[in-house]
Amino acid sequence: MLTDRFGLTLTTSLPDARDAYVKGIDHILAATFGASVAFSAAVAADPGFALGHVGLARARMYDGDMPGAQKAIASARSFASGLTEREESHLAVFDLLLQGRVSEARGAVQEHTANHPRDVLVAQICTNIFGLIGMSGEPGRESTQLAYTTKLFDALGADWWIMSVHGQALCEVGRLDEAMSMMDRSLALNNANANASHFKAHTLYEQGSGEAGRAYLADWISDYDTRSLLHGHLSWHRALWALEQEDEAELWAIYDGAIAPTVSYSLPINVLTDAAALLYRSEIAGLKVPPERWRDLSEYASQFFPNPGMSFADIHSALAHAMAGDGERLAVLTETQSGFAADLVRPVAQAWRAIARQDWTAALQHLTPVMADHARLGGSRAQRDLLELTYLNLLLRSGHAPEAHRTAIARRPIFSQSAPIAGFA
Structure with missing residues (x-):
């Protein structure tokens, strides 16, 4: 069997399906545009590739296409025979998530990642501000998220994705120098990683480095597809710095061009x-x-x-x-x-x-x-x-x-x- 870039076995024998799947995963991890296209290519190459359909379901969730996500997860279930234990558990997590059983999904993610910490598509469900830990409503959620990303970082090491989300968790508990180091290391490996550029902006914000942050994002975002998941939110960061620096013209130009409900792809x-x-x-x-x-x-x-x-x-x-x-x-x-x-x-x-x-x-x-x-x-x-x-x-x-x-x-x-x-x- 073939493996993904984290060394995990995939139930497909077709390199084209594997390659498109890996590309789709990286689009999700980097918050770049193209995940749905990549996962669609994976299942077109191998219609029986269950995890390809799971990936497509996740991508369509980010597209805001919940009917499409439900259709994709149903396809994944129909091709579930012959999966490895890891793949069965992977599918079960997303099945719970798409049923809206959030508390059960969070428990399933944590159990799954304890056994398969390199299964990043599952792992990322509990990372970031709007992940299942971040939106739990629990006291101390920031420390809980840091503990979670620390375990992932120990398993994944010098990977550009885990460094960005671990850096975010460090930033939110005030460990700013460590957070900035993580972001810079992540961006050195993959400068297209919007999660790292985003959390670098957060760290600069927390450091009170508005001028540096504004200049950094203005440069970085110029190559970021406006249809990408974080384009509107990164524009929000830019607009906040324009407000802070009393540049009203740029503030409203950014709002009207990237943040307002009629224009944002977020x-x-x-x-x-x-x-x-x-x-x-x-x-x-x-x-x-x-x-x-x-x-x-x-x-x-x-x-x-x-x-x-x-x-x-x-x-x-x-x-x-x-x-x-x-x-x-x-x-x-x-x-x-x-x-x-x-x-x-x-x-x-x-x-x-x-x-x-x-x-x-x-x-x-x-x-x-x-x-x-x-x-x-x-x-x-x-x-x-x-x-x-x-x-x-x-x-x-x-x-x-x-x-x-x-x-x-x-x-x-x-x-x-x-x-x-x-x-x-």
């Missing part, structure tokens, strides 16, 4: 959260955001996240609805009981409602308890700075400027000298 959760965070961070920085931008985003949120349950998306939907003046949609989220962190979604949504009414004191009362452990909501530190900066802004608006500065020093030192908030300096 997954809906990225489109919603990136757009909402950028618009509101622009407002508290003192920029005027046209009302139609909020109305468009509110409509997008209601289309793709009509019911509560994805807590990180829910707080951004609530923001869009509040700023668009859609009280009916907002009310659903202020009372939600659904989602992995619904107890935090409710007060955040209530805070957005008070902010829309310019009731700064009420908003501060709603948001304050959330600040103790908002990591449970999901997202990276950079993404949750939406809440950190909102909290600082509410302190300022409520007449507590000294406390705002003390809070910045204690909670987010990168903002202690200068924060993108009107009147903070």
Whole structure:
């Protein structure tokens, strides 16, 4: 039998199928465009190649094509006879994932990777910000993710993919020098790895290196296909640095060209959260955001996240609805009981409602308890700075400027000298 580039046996005897499969895996690991095409070529070369169909299912998930993903996983099940134990377990993990049995899928991933740590398509399900650990809603999820990627790193060593996701986990717990070293090593092996360029941007952000980060991403993204998974989110990072450096023209050019719902190729959760965070961070920085931008985003949120349950998306939907003046949609989220962190979604949504009414004191009362452990909501530190900066802004608006500065020093030192908030300096 043939093997993949990690030395794992594949139940196909056709080199063309194997080669296309390996190419598809690398597209997913690097977040580059072309995974669906590659996996389609793999199963065209060998229609009975079960893991090729699994890979196609995963690629179609990233394409936002859930019916296509279900069709592909059904094809994989139909060709499951004769698989190795590792391949059967691999298929079972994705079967659970596509059934929406998230908790069981996470357990299955961890069991599978304990036995097959080099099976990267399964392993990556629990890595990254929006993986099953990152979106678990559990306290201490950042440390849990670091422990998970550490085990993978021990098994995979000098591999460009594991170095990028392990570096991300290091970044999120504040081990920035180690994170940057991982990113640079990963990019030296594969400069096309968008995960590494993304997490390098995060590390530069956490280091307060805005000018360097802005220049780096402007150069790197020029060769990155706009249809790729992370293009919109990397553009968000660029726009945040443009905002920080008071380049309003570039901010809106990037938003309109790569982030807005009508132009982004990102997954809906990225489109919603990136757009909402950028618009509101622009407002508290003192920029005027046209009302139609909020109305468009509110409509997008209601289309793709009509019911509560994805807590990180829910707080951004609530923001869009509040700023668009859609009280009916907002009310659903202020009372939600659904989602992995619904107890935090409710007060955040209530805070957005008070902010829309310019009731700064009420908003501060709603948001304050959330600040103790908002990591449970999901997202990276950079993404949750939406809440950190909102909290600082509410302190300022409520007449507590000294406390705002003390809070910045204690909670987010990168903002202690200068924060993108009107009147903070």
